[in-house]
Amino acid sequence: MDNDIDDDSVPALVDETTTVSIKVPVTILTGYLGAGKTTLLNYILTENHQKRIAVILNEFAQGSAMEHLLLTATKDDSNGNGREQYQDWLELRNGCLCCSVKDVGVQAIEQLLEKRRNHFDYILLETTGVADPLPIVKMFWLDEELHSDLILDGLITVIDAHNGLKNYEDDRHQAKALWLRQAAMADVILVNKIDLISEEEKIKILSIVRSINVTAQIYETTRARIDLNLILDRRAYSNNSSTDYLLKKIDNQSTISVPHGYQTLNSITIELDGEFDFDELDQLIIQILWNEQNTTQEIVRMKGVLCLRNETTYRILQAVGQMYEFICTNENHYDNLRNCFVVIGSNLNQDILIEQFRKCIK
Ligand SMILES: Nc1nc2c(ncn2[C@@H]2O[C@H](COP(=O)(O)OP(=O)(O)OP(=O)(O)O)[C@@H](O)[C@H]2O)c(=O)[nH]1
Numbered sequence: 001m002d003n004d005i006d007d008d009s010v011p012a013l014v015d016e017t018t019t020v021s022i023k024v025p026v027t028i029l030t031g032y033l034g035a036g037k038t039t040l041l042n043y044i045l046t047e048n049h050q051k052r053i054a055v056i057l058n059e060f061a062q063g064s065a066m067e068h069l070l071l072t073a074t075k076d077d078s079n080g081n082g083r084e085q086y087q088d089w090l091e092l093r094n095g096c097l098c099c100s101v102k103d104v105g106v107q108a109i110e111q112l113l114e115k116r117r118n119h120f121d122y123i124l125l126e127t128t129g130v131a132d133p134l135p136i137v138k139m140f141w142l143d144e145e146l147h148s149d150l151i152l153d154g155l156i157t158v159i160d161a162h163n164g165l166k167n168y169e170d171d172r173h174q175a176k177a178l179w180l181r182q183a184a185m186a187d188v189i190l191v192n193k194i195d196l197i198s199e200e201e202k203i204k205i206l207s208i209v210r211s212i213n214v215t216a217q218i219y220e221t222t223r224a225r226i227d228l229n230l231i232l233d234r235r236a237y238s239n240n241s242s243t244d245y246l247l248k249k250i251d252n253q254s255t256i257s258v259p260h261g262y263q264t265l266n267s268i269t270i271e272l273d274g275e276f277d278f279d280e281l282d283q284l285i286i287q288i289l290w291n292e293q294n295t296t297q298e299i300v301r302m303k304g305v306l307c308l309r310n311e312t313t314y315r316i317l318q319a320v321g322q323m324y325e326f327i328c329t330n331e332n333h334y335d336n337l338r339n340c341f342v343v344i345g346s347n348l349n350q351d352i353l354i355e356q357f358r359k360c361i362k
């Protein structure tokens with residue numbers, strides 16, 4: 001449904017001058033109970049797509065308090081035909097991935113990478129249906145300095161169009177708040193099970209999803225069948241995400257009116273001309289992400305393309321929860337000093353945010 005983003009070729013992660021440190025992109029897969037995550041994973045593990053993908057399931061082992069990360073990866077056997085699956089258990093101390101000790105999931109996967117070096121090119125990590133994606137995204141959105149072999153590539157959310165619409169009307173339902181949050185954080189959204197809904201319901205669920213997340217790519221699916229090139233290699237959190245992709249996405253999304261009856265979680269777009277003073281903007285970002293003024297506003301995701309005083313190239317702002325970074329790009333703005341931000345969260349006050357950003361423009 002959504003216009004494909006003609007991603008210009010994203011620069012290779014490693015060019016010939018740097019030492020070999022090919023990072024393995026990690027794609028996090030989330031979605032409420034029954035949305036179709038496992039269906040997608042089975043499709044990935046059976047479809048002959050020539051990609052070597054390690055699928056990691058956040059499964060509770062039978063009966064034991066321990067939660068394991070089950071690695072099921074497909075690899076071609078020695079003579080390259082057929083597909084053999086192997087499973088590898090990763091011991092995780094008790095507690096589920098999103099609630100466990102900070103970044104133990106990352107270390108566990110890095111150890112696995114060591115053992116299984118060069119067996120796969122992608123890692124797909126499925127979260128449980130009741131996981132809040134925020135802590136997991138933060139865990140994998142590692143600072144470059146950590147020299148991790150992993151790089152967070154994107155968050156894919158599967159939505160059950162049939163049940164999602166049903167529980168959307170039911171404010172008491174815990175599912176609603178969760179699937180909306182999982183949608184708000186997503187870089188790609190699969191609106192799945194469209195075979196179970198009418199044309200009218202499809203239009204409704206798509207507008208709800210678009211109102212919550214103005215930049216995600218949205219695809220309608222049945223049985224979660226999707227061209228894997230649309231969910232892998234998103235580079236949604238790195239400085240390779242091209243600014244014009246963000247500008248284009250932000251540009252063609254007027255500020256979406258929040259659907260009636262759901263006044264909290266939504267996304268707004270802020271466009272301002274001028275150049276920011278870096279220190280003042282940095283202070284403001286901390287202030288609003290950490291909610292230092294104790295408003296009811298909660299920001300879960302922010303992306304931006306901005307111009308800084310004394311710089312000729314765009315900066316990208318990426319924020320997830322309270323973590324953020326300003327990423328340099330090599331894209332010259334040629335004095336077209338247009339800044340665009342997309343802010344996703346609950347109880348957002350667009351006028352106040354615009355005012356606060358405007359004060360940092362010099
Ligand atoms: N009609 C229809 N059924 C679907 C579709 N996608 C998945 N299902 C069914 O929905 C049920 C749940 O799908 P799963 O893939 O197990 O969902 P899940 O997100 O992994 O669920 P949890 O493991 O509980 O989080 C299964 O019976 C699937 O066969 C679809 O597009 N259309």
Ligand SMILES: [Zn+2]
Binds near residue numbers: 096097098131
């Ligand atoms: Zn958890």
